[in-house]
Amino acid sequence: MTDPADLAHEVLLRVAAFVKTLPADQLADLASGAAKLELVPKGGRSANPARPAKAAPAAPSRPASEIEAMLAGLGTRQAAAQYLNDLKLTVAQLRELAKALSVAAPAKATKAAVITAIVDATTGRRLDSLALSAR
Incomplete structure (x- = not known):
């Protein structure tokens, strides 16, 4: 069975048999592209797989x-934090956003810490200034 068409047919039959055994949630992930099938050599994965190079963080x-x-334009720190959370940005994307907004964010800061830094430097400063000028 060296004909590529025959090999492809055999592979597709095996993949179809495997996919039929998957639970509905995994099947939905495959269909949506959230999961993928991967070719693993018969002996399994090597002990030290080559690590892919870190990709640059995607921009927001x-x-x-x-x-x-x-x-x-937001009226409270909580609203600003909720807005940033609703954007569903990764920590790397939030750091890039902080950098673009000239907000200092520690390199090892958590997602919540980066959001707080951004909120304090944007919405928080404006609210503090308004509160002081109202006195």
């Missing part, structure tokens, strides 16, 4: 200027 889905404008 919205421009930093748009996010900054939205944060400037």
Whole structure:
């Protein structure tokens, strides 16, 4: 069975048999692209697989200027923090956003710490200034 068409047919039959045994949630993940099938050699994975190079963090889905404008218009720190949480940005994306907004965020800060730093530097400063000028 060296004909590529015959080999492809055999592989597809085996994949179909495997996929039929998957639970519905895993099947849905495969269908949506959230999960993938991977070819693993018969002996299994090697002890030290080559690590892929770290990719640069993806930029936030919205421009930093748009996010900054939205944060400037929010009335409370809680609303600003909720807005950032709703964007579902990763820690790396939040750090990139902080950098774009000229906000200092420690390299090992948690997601919550980076959000707090961004909120304090944007919405928080404006609210503090308004509170002081109202006195």
